[in-house]
Amino acid sequence: MAGLAVVEVSSKVDFALSEDHRMVQRIAREFAEREVLPHIKDHDEQGLFDQGHVRRMGELGLLGICLPEKYGGMGLDYISLAVACEELERVDTSLRVVLSVHIGLSSLGILQWGSEEQRLRYLPDLAQGRRIGAFGLTEPNAGTDVAAMETTAVRDGDHYVLNGEKTWISLADVGDTFLVFAYTDKTRKHNGISAFIVERGTPGFSSSSIHGKLGVRAGNTGSFVLEDCPVSAANMLGNEGEGFKIAMSCLDNGRFTVAAGATGLIQACIDASVKYANERQSFGVPLAKHQLVQRMISHMVRDVEASRLLVYRAGWLKNAGKRNTRETALAKWYATCASFEAASNAIQIHGAYGYSNEYPVERYLRNSKGAVIYEGTREILEVMIGSYALGLREDKPIRRMLPGWPYTDGEDL
Ligand SMILES: Cc1cc2nc3c(=O)[nH]c(=O)nc-3n(C[C@H](O)[C@H](O)[C@H](O)COP(=O)(O)OP(=O)(O)OC[C@H]3O[C@@H](n4cnc5c(N)ncnc54)[C@H](O)[C@@H]3O)c2cc1C
Structure with missing residues (x-):
């Protein structure tokens, strides 16, 4: 029926993260907080891309997180990829971009469209971070x-x-x-x-x-x-x-990672805003007591939860090997626009201090804007979603496009 996404997937819905997902969350969070956070303000100011951080992501397995073990990856699912992106972007957008491009746009493209010879030639080095895609x-x-x-x-x-x-x-x-x-x-x-x-x-x-x-x-x-x-x-x-078909299928994976990262950026806005609203006083009470400040934070909470659900649903479709262009576009559109708004409101809550780089929220705003442009601008995603709703666009499964998870063993998918 036009306008309704009728999606049939046999696996049951489960909102709990698995052991593997929690392991990825822990690894990515510890790396981001311990090794990236202390340097990110300086690197942002200096425009410095830290190759050491990328090497470290390779050592931790993050650069091959959802590539099959056969090709040197960790063999985890798409939700694991989303969790890693969310955790990285809570601290630093630039390293999440590495995952988006290296895995989402590049490695998964070779996995899904490459011959077995191409996969064996390129994926092990990409999965282990010896080469960057x-x-x-x-x-x-x-x-x-x-x-x-x-x-x-x-x-x-x-x-x-x-x-x-x-x-x-x-x-x-x-x-x-x-x-x-x-x-x-x-x-x-x-x-x-x-x-x-x-x-x-x-x-x-x-x-x-x-x-x-x-x-x-x-x-x-x-x-x-x-x-x-x-x-x-x-x-x-x-x-x-x-x-063209290959580029669009790569974008289905890239957009997924961008949406997951934007969810992490909204979470970072909540963390910074809640802390500041509890510390800063106005009219003899913490900012947290003012209802208009509460409203800005409640909007962020609404958006982080909605974004995460949209991302997980897209990941669930990917794991099941189902076409997910519509659901991924929707997640990317919603989460990136919401993260830009969250970052703007996080600055608002910080007042003048948010307007300087003494606090990270100005960086969040600058970083969030890019995601409203790259991998499908806000406008083109709106046009896509409108076209689905109006019955002007319908996707068919594309052979070799979606491997599902766990992956079949190197066959044409
Ligand atoms: C930080 C960053 C990283 C990037 N990384 C990559 C990368 O790794 N690989 C890569 O290939 N590209 C990359 N890009 C490029 C990015 O994908 C493009 O910028 C994006 O696709 C938009 O293209 P454009 O900038 O030429 O804008 P244009 O296409 O010129 O669009 C300009 C404006 O017009 C609007 N517009 C255009 N057509 C329509 C329409 N039909 N209906 C409504 N509105 C429309 C757009 O939404 C936008 O607002 C990156 C961009 C940035 C900013």
Whole structure:
């Protein structure tokens, strides 16, 4: 029925976190609070991306958290990935972005669309953090309108020659393995885009960092250029012309991690606001006694719970191997907009002090804005959700798109 999401999943609903989920929560929380929190203010001010933190995430297993053990991962489910993202972003958005891009957009794309040979070649290094994955879709003249991309890949014997520029790419200057989208046949529009795995070091590949960003300053964002860049035909992901479909399925995973992270950012706003509202006095009582202050905090609590439920539902569908484009888009749209509002209200509660970097809430606001733009802007997600409701859009299962969990053993999924 148009407008209603009728989802049939056989596994029973369970709101409790499992032993594994709690283990991930503990590992990610301890890492973020003990090793990242003491440095994040300085790193944000200096625009410093800490490669040591990324190496540590690899040691802790976080970079391969939901990749099968067969490929060097921890073999955990999508809720584990969500829990890790939530815990990381409670402290630092930049490291959550690493998980979003490295796992959500890149490694899971190779798992879901790669041949067994490609999986065995790339996933163990990605899962263990020996290589960092990135995702190059956006171009100077093509963001929301993906089909406006200008990058081309022309077949020449046993390889393709890539030419083009990708910009606003997370981890552009620190990544090793890039999923790159390029036209192999421009006349076929969306169906003429193909996906490639491009390694740093390929002749003609060069990258640079973008400076002066509003947020995610402790993260790396940049551009890369492909100039007559020869990429082996064996590095094509999926088939020729499947690139758009692959990019959108990668975004289903990336958006999920962004939504989970935004939930953590709302939690951070609650933690900071509750503490400050209990400490700061006005009119002879703590701010916590003023009902309009209580209202801002109650909105945050409503939004953190709603966001978490939307994320867990999307994760539950992913675990069951069900198409979840609608549910993931809804979770990402709601959670990122709610986190931006929560951060704005957290500053409000802190008054003038919230307006300076003496407190972390100004960083939360700057970081939350990016997520309302990347991996599907607020507007494009609204359009998607409206289209589903109006019966203008309906998704079908896509072969090889959703592996389910636990994964089948390296077969075509
Ligand atoms: C911090 C950061 C990290 C990023 N990381 C990556 C990455 O790793 N890989 C990658 O490929 N890209 C990445 N991006 C790029 C990001 O995905 C794009 O910025 C995003 O898709 C929007 O594209 P655009 O910036 O070109 O905006 P545009 O597409 O030009 O849109 C501008 C405005 O117009 C609105 N708009 C456009 N079309 C419509 C429409 N049809 N209906 C309604 N409104 C519309 C948009 O919502 C937006 O508000 C990143 C961006 C940022 C800020």
